[in-house]
Amino acid sequence: MALSSGLFLCSSSRVLPPPETHTFMRTRPSSAALRTISVSCCTVSQSSKPARKIRGIMKPRKVSPEMEDLVGAPEMARTQVLKRIWAYIKDNNLQTRGL
Template identity: 65%
Template sequence: MAVSFATVSTFISPQTASFSGKTSSALILLHPTNVRMVRTVIQATASKTDTGSRKPRGIMKPRRVSPEMQALVGVPEIPRTEVLKQIWAYIKEHNLQDPDNKRVIVCDEKLKKIFGQRPRWIS
């Protein structure tokens, strides 16, 4: 049950509640618990990020690739995100998408080695 300030002020007499910096116990007991305290932002500063010295992690970290994948992308170590970009560039460059359903990839010999000898792959 939420109590409005007008209701609280009728229960607390001015002698009981001292607003000179001290809080009375009656005021604390009658204060509703679902009210959020709001902090005023005086000055906002942007946090300093040092992106230059941080090593790549997760999917941005270069990983070793298989010899079949290396024949397609051309490097022994590459991040996963770059591998996907290069595979899609290869597919679009060689027009290997099915014209009726663009989600289906028609594999050539290089892609068959990567996708497990399947003639078609659904992305």
């Protein structure tokens, strides 16, 4: 919920009458003066969102035949290929320390 420019927006599923009919009084701790704030409410629809399209480095791509022998699949996301390459390097003790 946000309080901005004197409008109070909420994300509940209840629908309130127009903001003119709904006001409430709020007191400030530093003064006894009352302040009127208008309230307007919006509804959040419960519609299901379509599945997100996989893009970028998460999208499965074809790998070369040599890489397919290493990772074990003809098509894989770049992040997964990198994980498998590092697993191969560690399993075969191919990582060297700094020179």
